Amino acid sequence: MASPIKSYVPYSIFLIALLLRPSSLTTAADFSSSVCSGTLDPSRCFQVIKTIPGGGQAPSLESLCGTAISFSLSKGNQFHSYVQSLAASASNPKLKQVYSSCAENYDDFIGNLQSAQVMLKRQDYNGVSTMASSSMTEVDTCSDSFKEGSVADPSQLIDKNKYYYTLSLIILRISNKLGGAA
Template structure:
């Protein structure tokens, strides 16, 4: 019984800390607490549950705000005000749709799209506010309505941002956990700002871009070795490496096309061929004369980066 109570208390504290975390990052912590605690289970909710709560509150408010500003547009006789109210109505209508879509993508665990639509929803009231620059001014009540919707949508956006970071971190760990060099993988993906909001397909594009850029530089380096060596055996081996790196550049470029088309089987085939090309370069140096130390480092780095592409391919294939 003691163990059960301790476990429950620990879980509650962890979940409750999400409310503290989100509201600490919100524009109005007091309102944020009120919104999230509209769900009596908020203190034991995870981030996803809090997202549903915040979307529900923001969506209800957005619909009420749309009704109010539509009423203003019909009531006013001032043509300039009417245009401005219509602008707000259009943007509030979009906000309603964006929040509805956010909820749909959250249900599908598509955190990247959830964040995109949450961000768009947040932009609705901002555009309404901007439409009232100069005279005639918005009514005091519309200013309050707009301010409240801004705060509500910001809570949704804050949760979306935190879910994106959690999702990305989990995905990076999953990808790097099946590579030959997890440390290199975590460093490469963890230091890339695009990875923070990427889904598994996004990590595919990121890993290809990094491996492709490296392959191009490596091709340039090996080509320079071909031109500078006077040893015919080394020249032949450098030629082999240059040909393989050139093919690797082509293979990785094709991987991006296959990813665009959702052809994961071809994506994996070409990534595997790119990886094999580096092995071929390494194998060409069996026996003396040996490869220079820098070429060994170049080959090792290239293999590691292409290995990340392969790891992403394996996870994409498992979806």
């Protein structure tokens, strides 16, 4: 007669293996929480992540990253056009220069995200992180140009930059997680 302990060993091993494997029940809310919890302003991060179409139904972090990059590219192209129109219509020479500089920053923002998109397809998560970080720098540089130019921002561009900064931050956080960073 077999020992009762020996008959439970295969079942125990199966249960342990089942519990240790990555959960397929991870939800988009779990992804959002994981991405936003380590940021300086989690509530802003949650607000921005909710604006990403399909982000709430992403089946994986990689899918969420791809969606966030595509969405950021689309919004970034629209915003780049807006900033170019501000530069074209500004009558104040200092303001015109600042807006022109910001248009260049958003051109680079878009280029960084295009590179990130290619890197994500190659599963180069460190490269995606680098490009997302560079996009954040471009947005910061645009905001800083108002201070450096000692000019007021009648368009509220600095406030709008916060949205694009947070989109880039979300991509950075997701790609860091995909690459194994916390």
